[in-house]
Amino acid sequence: MRVLYIHQYYCTPEQGGAIRSYHLAQGMAAAGVEVEVVSAHNQARYHTRWDGKVRVHLLPVYYDNTFSTWQRIRSFYLFVKEAKKLVSNLRLPDVFYISSTPLSTGLIGRWAKKKWGIPYVFEVRDLWPKAPLEIKRIRNPLLKKVLYRVEYLIYQNAWKIVALSPGMQRYIQQRVPDKPVLQIPNFADVDFFQWETGKYRNRRLEKQPLTLLYAGAVGEVNGLYKYLDLAEAAEKSGKNWQFKLMGKGKYLPFLKKEVANRTLSQVEFIPFGNKNEVKAQMRKADLAYISFLPLPVLEVSSPNKFFDALAMGMPVIVNFKGWIRELIQQHEMGLYHEDSTLLLPALEKLEYQPALLEQMGKNARLLAETQFNKEAAVGHILEILEIQNRK
Numbered sequence: 001m002r003v004l005y006i007h008q009y010y011c012t013p014e015q016g017g018a019i020r021s022y023h024l025a026q027g028m029a030a031a032g033v034e035v036e037v038v039s040a041h042n043q044a045r046y047h048t049r050w051d052g053k054v055r056v057h058l059l060p061v062y063y064d065n066t067f068s069t070w071q072r073i074r075s076f077y078l079f080v081k082e083a084k085k086l087v088s089n090l091r092l093p094d095v096f097y098i099s100s101t102p103l104s105t106g107l108i109g110r111w112a113k114k115k116w117g118i119p120y121v122f123e124v125r126d127l128w129p130k131a132p133l134e135i136k137r138i139r140n141p142l143l144k145k146v147l148y149r150v151e152y153l154i155y156q157n158a159w160k161i162v163a164l165s166p167g168m169q170r171y172i173q174q175r176v177p178d179k180p181v182l183q184i185p186n187f188a189d190v191d192f193f194q195w196e197t198g199k200y201r202n203r204r205l206e207k208q209p210l211t212l213l214y215a216g217a218v219g220e221v222n223g224l225y226k227y228l229d230l231a232e233a234a235e236k237s238g239k240n241w242q243f244k245l246m247g248k249g250k251y252l253p254f255l256k257k258e259v260a261n262r263t264l265s266q267v268e269f270i271p272f273g274n275k276n277e278v279k280a281q282m283r284k285a286d287l288a289y290i291s292f293l294p295l296p297v298l299e300v301s302s303p304n305k306f307f308d309a310l311a312m313g314m315p316v317i318v319n320f321k322g323w324i325r326e327l328i329q330q331h332e333m334g335l336y337h338e339d340s341t342l343l344l345p346a347l348e349k350l351e352y353q354p355a356l357l358e359q360m361g362k363n364a365r366l367l368a369e370t371q372f373n374k375e376a377a378v379g380h381i382l383e384i385l386e387i388q389n390r391k
């Protein structure tokens with residue numbers, strides 16, 4: 001079988017960022033599937049390379065997460081336009097596997113289905129346009145109608161749909177009840193992120209500051225002012241805890257300015273790095289902090305860094321409700337940050353009882369190994385594509 005995998009933001013572990021598509025493409029190739037990826041890069045010319053057995057086509061479509069709304073729309077449009085040109089000159093696949101975001105990538109699938117009758121699987125990584133409409137609080141009824149219509153047509157024309165969380169799955173099933181919608185969350189790379197037995201038990205946390213790490217995107221949706229609120233509350237309480245923030249994004253300059261305005265001495269900004277650099281920072285931290293704005297549409301997210309933390313055996317703090325918070329509470333592997341003054345005592349307890357941190361980390365790693373391992377995710381994708389694993 002031949003699969004054309006389309007994802008505008010395809011990344012490798014060396015690049016950093018979200019690498020779900022990299023692992024899924026590699027898994028398909030290992031199962032004997034011929035896989036080609038169509039993506040974009042910030043270079044001036046079209047380029048191809050080989051990631052193992054996977055051929056990657058990189059279109060010259062510039063994108064930066066500091067873009068304004070209209071700059072983003074232009075980038076999305078150009079990618080669809082250039083991808084159609086490229087696909088027309090490639091050997092046609094048996095099926096397209098198309099990953100959002102943005103939602104506009106689904107237009108390539110609709111076009112290919114209409115032109116050649118080739119089916120496509122559409123992977124929904126975020127609920128577009130629902131998320132941007134809620135976050136930006138767009139009120140224009142005509143614009144909303146058009147965007148939701150585009151979403152419906154992309155879902156309705158898909159052969160199958162992959163959702164990354166239970167909430168996404170329920171939403172899509174309501175939109176297109178006659179379509180098969182399968183849930184495959186992001187996964188934990190338990191081979192790359194190694195759990196260190198005794199990491200907390202062997203530490204003297206009363207002498208070594210409790211350290212929290214946020215590693216990920218720094219955008220409006222991430223609501224990282226709450227992370228600063230916690231750092232400020234800890235500092236005012238006389239705690240020497242460290243709050244590290246590793247990432248890049250449009251709101252990074254604003255956060256740095258806010259830290260300066262609040263004179264927070266225990267917040268450290270770390271440059272964005274690849275997976276190896278993220279792992280190095282996770283080794284030095286005690287808890288992973290995962291952050292989103294308190295919006296219902298974001299409660300169904302499937303954040304990569306949460307699953308990285310599980311694989312690393314790190315306790316997790318989240319500041320949003322939804323299925324991730326429920327997992328944390330059910331498996332006793334972290335804390336919920338609603339009010340900083342209420343969270344401080346819980347963190348103080350962990351500071352002086354590292355055995356509790358150790359058990360939370362152990363619970364996180366066990367969940368990664370049993371419910372969110374990479375091999376299971378690849379196996380589900382092969383089932384969806386109706387491919388027999390010939391590995």
